[in-house]
Amino acid sequence: xxxxxxxxxxxxxxxxxxxxxxLAPDQGLxxxxxxxxxxxxxxDKLPEMTFKEIGYEVIGTLFGDELSNEQIKELVDHTLAFxxxxxxxxxxxxxxxxxxxxxxxxxxxxxxxxxxLMSILMAGESRKVRVLVxxxxxxxxxVANGFFKVEGVEVxxxxxxxxxxxxxxxxxxxxxxxxxxxEVDGVFDDCQTLVKQAFLDKELNxxxxxxxxxxxxxARWIPQxxxxxxxxxxxxxSGKKIVVSVPSGNFGNLGAGILxxxxxxxxxxxIASTNINKVVPDFLGGSPFASKPSIGTISNSMDVGNPSNxxxxxxxxxxxxxxxxxxxxxxxxxxADTRNAMIKVxxxxxxxMDPHGTVGYLGLRNFMxxxxxxxxxxxxxxxxxxxxxxxVDETLGxxxxxxDRLKEFMKGEKQILEMGNDFGEFRxxxxxxxxxxxx
Ligand SMILES: *Cc1c(COP(=O)(O)O)cnc(C)c1O
Numbered sequence: 001x002x003x004x005x006x007x008x009x010x011x012x013x014x015x016x017x018x019x020x021x022x023l024a025p026d027q028g029l030x031x032x033x034x035x036x037x038x039x040x041x042x043x044d045k046l047p048e049m050t051f052k053e054i055g056y057e058v059i060g061t062l063f064g065d066e067l068s069n070e071q072i073k074e075l076v077d078h079t080l081a082f083x084x085x086x087x088x089x090x091x092x093x094x095x096x097x098x099x100x101x102x103x104x105x106x107x108x109x110x111x112x113x114x115x116x117l118m119s120i121l122m123a124g125e126s127r128k129v130r131v132l133v134x135x136x137x138x139x140x141x142x143v144a145n146g147f148f149k150v151e152g153v154e155v156x157x158x159x160x161x162x163x164x165x166x167x168x169x170x171x172x173x174x175x176x177x178x179x180x181x182x183e184v185d186g187v188f189d190d191c192q193t194l195v196k197q198a199f200l201d202k203e204l205n206x207x208x209x210x211x212x213x214x215x216x217x218x219a220r221w222i223p224q225x226x227x228x229x230x231x232x233x234x235x236x237x238s239g240k241k242i243v244v245s246v247p248s249g250n251f252g253n254l255g256a257g258i259l260x261x262x263x264x265x266x267x268x269x270x271i272a273s274t275n276i277n278k279v280v281p282d283f284l285g286g287s288p289f290a291s292k293p294s295i296g297t298i299s300n301s302m303d304v305g306n307p308s309n310x311x312x313x314x315x316x317x318x319x320x321x322x323x324x325x326x327x328x329x330x331x332x333x334x335x336a337d338t339r340n341a342m343i344k345v346x347x348x349x350x351x352x353m354d355p356h357g358t359v360g361y362l363g364l365r366n367f368m369x370x371x372x373x374x375x376x377x378x379x380x381x382x383x384x385x386x387x388x389x390x391x392v393d394e395t396l397g398x399x400x401x402x403x404d405r406l407k408e409f410m411k412g413e414k415q416i417l418e419m420g421n422d423f424g425e426f427r428x429x430x431x432x433x434x435x436x437x438x439x
Pocket of ligand 1: 105106107138247248249250251252253254301302356357382383
């Protein structure tokens with residue numbers, strides 16, 4: 001599979017180049033040149049297939065030219081190491097729980113796939129392969145855990161001192177081995193600047209292969225299509241049309257759902273559900289696309305005013321805005337709507353939703369009310385409620401227990417390197433072999 005840049009359809013690159021670069025040099029997003037359609041035979045046997053079997057076939061269809069069967073198996077086994085159960089909440093309304101991975105959020109799927117794929121694609125590389133991540137919290141934990149112990153790749157996480165919650169910090173500072181955490185005396189932007197300076201340093205890049213594993217990387221984006229296939233395969237046969245609601249921020253997750261649909265998966269309707277950062281619902285309602293500064297909400301992983309995957313969504317509909325607006329409906333909700341729904345659902349069924357999943361639930365509920373009896377629906381529950389414990393506790397008046405795998409992180413010992421926000425210091429660090437002492 002080759003990829004083109006959304007800014008230039010004639011700029012074609014290989015899978016390896018798309019993964020190493022992340023973003024095209026013209027700042028465009030990489031997109032598959034062709035989207036293959038899965039066979040009828042595949043869809044016939046889908047309900048009997050395991051999550052991993054689905055993964056082998058879908059990834060095999062996408063990357064069969066670049067990867068051997070063993071590599072595809074290794075990749076899928078590493079990525080789908082935990083389940084994504086579908087839970088019926090109400091009549092015809094299902095929660096797809098994507099939070100059973102190591103950091104309790106759906107980003108684990110993309111991060112795990114990306115790490116393994118990089119390790120496979122860079123196997124022949126003589127230079128050291130290093131992933132640099134600047135984080136204000138969640139990305140660092142998903143990427144660090146995804147790459148933990150993956151051979152041939154080292155991860156360096158830079159985070160602003162005192163600006164990350166203790167739980168988030170523990171998730172990437174206690175791992176050790178091939179993961180190094182650097183506490184920067186500065187703010188998030190300083191971390192990002194250090195990473196950018198490293199990428200621009202010619203001499204450094206001759207010595208080592210620096211890459212970013214950021215959220216728009218195709219290696220993080222594409223594998224997210226797998227749980228859509230799995231979820232639809234587990235829905236009861238109802239004869240009704242299928243609608244999927246995706247709580248969205250940068251819109252990578254929704255884009256992966258559309259990719260699955262373009263590969264033949266029968267999803268009749270998508271719902272783009274957001275908090276009050278609603279530039280995409282506004283666009284879908286007929287306005288021109290216009291980015292805005294982001295606004296803080298209780299579903300803060302979706303506080304995005306300039307969603308980086310917007311042009312990827314448009315490209316999936318061949319830049320046909322009319323078709324895009326037909327297939328995807330937008331809904332947005334404020335914090336009060338979100339808290340009310342969390343309470344209502346808990347009171348009705350005992351099910352505790354995190355604020356992000358709740359926004360997805362609300363979009364689905366609203367759409368189904370407007371189209372009674374026609375659809376069976378799924379919303380993506382993107383994080384475990386304990387990840388947003390303070391909001392959940394405060395809203396529901398409870399003391400939500402922290403899952404064991406989160407508690408494990410709290411027990412670990414923080415191992416970090418402290419650094420100023422000066423590139424010279426970071427550069428010296430990069431030229432040393434920091435991992436050798438750990439092995
Ligand atoms: C990142 C994130 C989202 C938004 O996903 P996008 O792919 O950026 O739209 C939603 N919920 C949670 C919990 C997240 O961490």
